Amino acid sequence: METAEGRDGGEFDQAIEVLEEQTSVLWRRERTTSHALAKNVHPEMEPAAYGILTLLQREGSLRATDIAASIGVGKPSVSRQLAGLERLGLVSRQLDPYDARSQRVLLTALGEQQLAAAQTGRRTAFTALMRSWAPEDVEKLGVLIARLNSTYTKDTW
Template identity: 55%
Template sequence: MNETDPSSASDTPGDAIEHLEQQLSMLWRRSRSISHRVARDVHPDMEPAAYGLLVILQNEGAMRLTELASNIGVGKPSVSRQVTLLERLGLVRKQADPFDGRAQTLTLTEKGSLQLARTQLARKQAFRNRLADWSGGDIETLATLLSRLNEEYTKDK
């Protein structure tokens, strides 16, 4: 069976699941490799996990460390270590929470926003280059199916 040709997959659900698992595993391996490169594009000393934190802060705005940890489903100590690195690199800053002076919120610095936007622009261009021969319909179908799969992971099973 050709691993990249969907028409070569068997009609049985078990074979289709096997084919999907192989393709997702390959995609995740490539994604980890790309994540390392993307993080290094933001800052040479940044770890891949920290990139996701920057994106959350970009999308959600200021938030407490506990909210950030909850958002990605990991413990506060793991996020705290990444935030300390991001702070040291000048990409995020802590400030007093306007609703609770005892707490702090995290926000992107101007440098963090600019570096992140520059890297995201390069990533989007890389996607455009990779998918240049795909039709808009195929790209939309892939996005729709991936969205559906991601939604399944949010359901209690």
């Protein structure tokens, strides 16, 4: 069997099997890391909320529906996470200047500070972990992971 690129199907299937196994290991480790990062931001923060904070950091203020769409979860789940983040003083809500019926969510000064501190710790850990790699390999890995992430625009299973 030939793939579109002309490679042998057996080799491709074997490569996919290795990729699936290794990404599973990576994602399990990332879940553990996300749990630790969330606790570094605030001891009572749920790990799933970390992604919301980083999204707000990158995008600025967003409506809850936009947050839900961006991270691929339902609005009730996002609303619950936002309520917890607001209770911890990490996010606040303000009226949407373009739609008075809607609110926008943004990081508070405390949220920005705590998130930046957790990210600095993560970056330090990554630097120590990858120190023995050649810079071009680290760059190549980043490019390949970005390419993999771009294929996840919609679930296929």
